[in-house]
Amino acid sequence: MISVQEADFDHCKEYEALRNEADGDGAVVTFTGLVRDFNISGSVSAIHIEHYPGMTEKSLVSICSEARNRWELGQIRVIHRVGTIEPKGQIVFVGVTSRHRKNAFEACEFIIDYLKTAAPLWKQEGTNQGMKWVESKVSDQEAINSWFENSR
Amino acid sequence: MIKLMFFANLREGLGTGAINFEYAGEKTVADVAQELVARGDKWRLLEDSGLLCAVNQSICDRSARVHDGDEIAFFPPVTGG
Secondary structure: OEEEEOOOOOHHHHHHHHHHHOOOOOEEEEEEEEOOOOOOOOOOOOEEEEEOOOHHHHHHHHHHHHHHHHOOOOOEEEEEEOEEEOOOOEEEEEEEEEOOHHHHHHHHHHHHHHHHHHOOEEEEEEEOOEEEEOOOOHHHHHHHHHHHHHOO | OEEEEEOHHHHHHHOOOEEEEOOOOOEEHHHHHHHHHOOOHHHHHHHOOOOEEEEOOEEEOOOOEEOOOOEEEEEOOOOOO
Protein backbone atom coordinates (compact mmCIF):
# COMPACT_ATOMS: atom_id res chain seq x y z
CA MET A 1 0.00 0.00 0.00
CA ILE A 2 1.28 3.43 -1.06
CA SER A 3 0.53 6.92 0.26
CA VAL A 4 1.84 10.31 -0.78
CA GLN A 5 0.58 12.84 1.74
CA GLU A 6 1.28 16.07 3.59
CA ALA A 7 0.07 14.72 6.94
CA ASP A 8 2.47 13.07 9.35
CA PHE A 9 2.15 9.34 9.98
CA ASP A 10 2.12 7.30 13.16
CA HIS A 11 5.01 4.83 12.95
CA CYS A 12 3.48 2.59 15.65
CA LYS A 13 0.12 2.35 13.88
CA GLU A 14 1.85 1.51 10.60
CA TYR A 15 3.92 -1.22 12.28
CA GLU A 16 0.81 -2.65 13.96
CA ALA A 17 -1.05 -2.71 10.65
CA LEU A 18 1.84 -4.60 9.03
CA ARG A 19 2.01 -7.04 11.93
CA ASN A 20 -1.76 -7.67 11.92
CA GLU A 21 -1.93 -8.24 8.18
CA ALA A 22 1.24 -10.34 7.94
CA ASP A 23 -0.28 -13.83 7.74
CA GLY A 24 2.39 -16.44 8.35
CA ASP A 25 5.23 -13.90 8.23
CA GLY A 26 7.79 -13.94 11.00
CA ALA A 27 9.66 -10.76 10.12
CA VAL A 28 8.71 -7.08 9.99
CA VAL A 29 11.35 -4.59 8.86
CA THR A 30 10.69 -0.85 8.81
CA PHE A 31 12.71 2.17 7.74
CA THR A 32 11.91 5.81 8.58
CA GLY A 33 13.70 8.76 6.95
CA LEU A 34 13.87 11.91 9.07
CA VAL A 35 14.69 15.56 8.44
CA ARG A 36 18.15 15.99 9.94
CA ASP A 37 18.24 18.86 12.36
CA PHE A 38 21.15 20.58 10.66
CA ASN A 39 21.82 21.55 7.05
CA ILE A 40 24.98 22.24 5.03
CA SER A 41 25.62 25.51 6.83
CA GLY A 42 24.97 23.95 10.20
CA SER A 43 21.70 25.72 10.98
CA VAL A 44 18.39 24.08 11.81
CA SER A 45 15.83 24.34 9.04
CA ALA A 46 12.62 22.93 7.73
CA ILE A 47 12.60 21.27 4.34
CA HIS A 48 10.02 21.44 1.58
CA ILE A 49 9.26 18.55 -0.76
CA GLU A 50 7.71 19.02 -4.20
CA HIS A 51 6.35 16.10 -6.20
CA TYR A 52 4.68 15.14 -9.49
CA PRO A 53 1.12 14.23 -8.46
CA GLY A 54 0.04 11.01 -10.15
CA MET A 55 3.52 9.96 -11.21
CA THR A 56 4.81 9.79 -7.63
CA GLU A 57 2.22 7.18 -6.73
CA LYS A 58 2.75 5.28 -10.00
CA SER A 59 6.48 5.18 -9.46
CA LEU A 60 6.18 3.92 -5.87
CA VAL A 61 3.79 1.16 -7.00
CA SER A 62 6.25 0.16 -9.70
CA ILE A 63 9.16 0.11 -7.21
CA CYS A 64 7.21 -2.15 -4.85
CA SER A 65 6.30 -4.39 -7.79
CA GLU A 66 9.98 -4.75 -8.62
CA ALA A 67 10.69 -5.66 -4.98
CA ARG A 68 8.06 -8.43 -5.24
CA ASN A 69 9.70 -9.71 -8.43
CA ARG A 70 12.97 -10.09 -6.56
CA TRP A 71 11.85 -11.41 -3.18
CA GLU A 72 8.96 -13.37 -1.77
CA LEU A 73 7.27 -10.84 0.49
CA GLY A 74 4.14 -10.42 2.56
CA GLN A 75 2.99 -6.86 3.16
CA ILE A 76 4.61 -3.69 1.84
CA ARG A 77 3.73 -0.20 3.04
CA VAL A 78 5.34 2.98 1.70
CA ILE A 79 4.43 6.49 2.86
CA HIS A 80 6.17 9.58 1.50
CA ARG A 81 5.32 13.01 2.84
CA VAL A 82 5.33 16.17 0.75
CA GLY A 83 5.12 19.87 1.61
CA THR A 84 6.90 21.45 4.56
CA ILE A 85 8.51 19.18 7.18
CA GLU A 86 10.27 20.44 10.31
CA PRO A 87 13.66 19.24 11.62
CA LYS A 88 13.42 15.73 13.09
CA GLY A 89 10.14 15.35 11.20
CA GLN A 90 9.33 12.09 9.44
CA ILE A 91 9.75 12.15 5.65
CA VAL A 92 9.33 8.57 4.47
CA PHE A 93 8.28 5.17 5.82
CA VAL A 94 9.00 1.82 4.23
CA GLY A 95 7.65 -1.30 5.95
CA VAL A 96 8.01 -4.87 4.66
CA THR A 97 7.07 -8.30 6.01
CA SER A 98 8.31 -11.71 4.96
CA ARG A 99 8.40 -15.26 6.29
CA HIS A 100 12.01 -14.90 7.41
CA ARG A 101 14.13 -11.80 7.97
CA LYS A 102 16.52 -11.85 4.98
CA ASN A 103 13.88 -10.96 2.38
CA ALA A 104 12.35 -8.20 4.49
CA PHE A 105 15.73 -6.59 5.28
CA GLU A 106 16.88 -6.68 1.65
CA ALA A 107 13.57 -5.57 0.13
CA CYS A 108 13.25 -2.66 2.55
CA GLU A 109 16.74 -1.42 1.66
CA PHE A 110 16.07 -1.93 -2.06
CA ILE A 111 12.82 0.05 -1.94
CA ILE A 112 14.33 3.08 -0.22
CA ASP A 113 17.44 2.96 -2.47
CA TYR A 114 15.26 2.79 -5.58
CA LEU A 115 12.84 5.48 -4.39
CA LYS A 116 15.73 7.90 -3.81
CA THR A 117 16.72 7.78 -7.48
CA ALA A 118 13.45 7.12 -9.28
CA ALA A 119 10.45 8.62 -7.47
CA PRO A 120 9.63 12.15 -8.72
CA LEU A 121 10.14 14.17 -5.54
CA TRP A 122 12.47 17.14 -5.01
CA LYS A 123 13.73 18.54 -1.71
CA GLN A 124 14.56 22.08 -0.74
CA GLU A 125 16.16 22.99 2.54
CA GLY A 126 16.19 26.28 4.35
CA THR A 127 19.49 28.19 4.47
CA ASN A 128 20.53 31.71 5.45
CA GLN A 129 19.91 32.69 1.83
CA GLY A 130 16.43 31.18 1.69
CA MET A 131 15.28 27.80 0.36
CA LYS A 132 17.90 25.92 -1.67
CA TRP A 133 17.35 22.86 -3.85
CA VAL A 134 19.15 19.77 -2.58
CA GLU A 135 21.46 18.13 -5.13
CA SER A 136 21.10 14.45 -5.97
CA LYS A 137 23.90 12.34 -4.50
CA VAL A 138 26.27 10.07 -6.40
CA SER A 139 26.14 7.65 -3.47
CA ASP A 140 22.37 7.24 -3.96
CA GLN A 141 22.86 6.34 -7.62
CA GLU A 142 25.64 3.92 -6.67
CA ALA A 143 23.37 2.26 -4.11
CA ILE A 144 20.64 1.48 -6.65
CA ASN A 145 23.20 0.54 -9.31
CA SER A 146 24.63 -2.12 -7.02
CA TRP A 147 21.18 -3.77 -6.76
CA PHE A 148 20.81 -3.92 -10.53
CA GLU A 149 24.39 -4.77 -11.45
CA ASN A 150 25.34 -7.36 -8.85
CA SER A 151 21.98 -9.11 -8.44
CA ARG A 152 22.39 -8.71 -4.68
CA MET B 1 -2.29 19.33 -28.07
CA ILE B 2 0.21 18.00 -25.54
CA LYS B 3 0.74 19.08 -21.97
CA LEU B 4 4.26 19.93 -20.83
CA MET B 5 5.16 19.99 -17.15
CA PHE B 6 8.26 21.24 -15.37
CA PHE B 7 9.35 20.68 -11.78
CA ALA B 8 11.70 21.92 -9.08
CA ASN B 9 14.47 24.35 -10.05
CA LEU B 10 13.64 23.87 -13.74
CA ARG B 11 10.10 25.09 -13.03
CA GLU B 12 11.54 28.11 -11.23
CA GLY B 13 13.98 28.87 -14.04
CA LEU B 14 11.27 28.66 -16.70
CA GLY B 15 8.78 30.63 -14.61
CA THR B 16 6.05 28.06 -15.25
CA GLY B 17 5.06 24.58 -14.10
CA ALA B 18 2.92 23.65 -17.09
CA ILE B 19 2.15 24.77 -20.63
CA ASN B 20 0.03 23.44 -23.47
CA PHE B 21 1.82 22.80 -26.73
CA GLU B 22 0.31 22.59 -30.20
CA TYR B 23 1.14 19.18 -31.61
CA ALA B 24 1.45 18.00 -35.19
CA GLY B 25 3.30 15.17 -36.91
CA GLU B 26 5.53 12.44 -35.59
CA LYS B 27 7.73 13.78 -32.87
CA THR B 28 10.00 12.58 -30.12
CA VAL B 29 10.58 14.22 -26.75
CA ALA B 30 13.88 15.52 -28.17
CA ASP B 31 11.99 17.21 -31.03
CA VAL B 32 9.61 18.90 -28.62
CA ALA B 33 12.49 20.03 -26.39
CA GLN B 34 14.30 21.42 -29.43
CA GLU B 35 11.24 23.46 -30.47
CA LEU B 36 11.06 24.95 -27.00
CA VAL B 37 14.80 25.67 -26.86
CA ALA B 38 14.42 27.51 -30.20
CA ARG B 39 12.21 30.04 -28.39
CA GLY B 40 15.49 31.12 -26.79
CA ASP B 41 16.06 32.86 -23.48
CA LYS B 42 15.13 30.79 -20.39
CA TRP B 43 13.93 27.89 -22.65
CA ARG B 44 17.57 27.06 -23.24
CA LEU B 45 17.51 25.50 -19.76
CA LEU B 46 15.96 22.47 -21.51
CA GLU B 47 19.29 21.85 -23.26
CA ASP B 48 20.67 20.47 -20.00
CA SER B 49 21.39 16.81 -20.73
CA GLY B 50 21.21 16.07 -17.01
CA LEU B 51 17.45 16.64 -17.02
CA LEU B 52 15.16 13.62 -16.85
CA CYS B 53 11.91 13.27 -18.77
CA ALA B 54 8.70 11.29 -18.53
CA VAL B 55 5.90 10.66 -21.01
CA ASN B 56 2.50 9.95 -19.48
CA GLN B 57 4.15 9.62 -16.08
CA SER B 58 6.70 6.97 -17.06
CA ILE B 59 10.39 7.82 -17.13
CA CYS B 60 11.85 7.59 -20.62
CA ASP B 61 14.66 9.05 -22.64
CA ARG B 62 14.40 11.84 -25.18
CA SER B 63 14.09 9.42 -28.09
CA ALA B 64 10.63 8.40 -26.83
CA ARG B 65 7.76 9.00 -29.26
CA VAL B 66 5.08 11.53 -28.45
CA HIS B 67 1.40 11.36 -29.44
CA ASP B 68 -1.37 13.92 -29.40
CA GLY B 69 -2.88 14.15 -25.91
CA ASP B 70 0.31 13.02 -24.16
CA GLU B 71 1.74 14.59 -21.03
CA ILE B 72 5.51 15.19 -21.08
CA ALA B 73 7.45 16.25 -18.00
CA PHE B 74 11.01 17.54 -17.66
CA PHE B 75 12.73 17.63 -14.28
CA PRO B 76 16.10 17.54 -12.55
CA PRO B 77 17.42 14.35 -10.89
CA VAL B 78 15.12 13.43 -8.03
CA THR B 79 15.90 13.95 -4.37
CA GLY B 80 13.11 12.30 -2.39
CA GLY B 81 13.42 9.85 0.47
